[in-house]
């Protein structure tokens with residue numbers, strides 16, 4: 001699964017290419033997964049740095065299209081992103097959600113802490 005598929009109009013694909021700014025830049029990335037902070041929400045001037053995302057580099061429109069390597073890399077990245085939310089941000093729980101319907105670039109695994117005062 002070495003093919004890098006992309007959509008020139010996809011926001012996430014554009015972010016991975018560096019065509020749109022990413023608050024704080026990439027937390028980490030490799031050939032399969034990009035990890036970064038949430039975007040700055042409309043009407044705000046800063047991003048909440050405790051909201052992090054793991055996204056496959058390849059433009060896929062559903063979970064079922066991830067290769068086994070991509071799925072493993074995504075799961076591992078979500079676990080690694082969660083650890084500092086607990087250790088540093090004192091989160092009691094870390095929740096993930098997968099977004100794809102609106103963005104059409106599955107999967108964004110958003111990890112957000114609970115109980116950190118935010």
Ligand SMILES: [Zn+2]
Pocket residue numbers: 006007010011012013014058059060104105
């Ligand atoms: Zn995309």
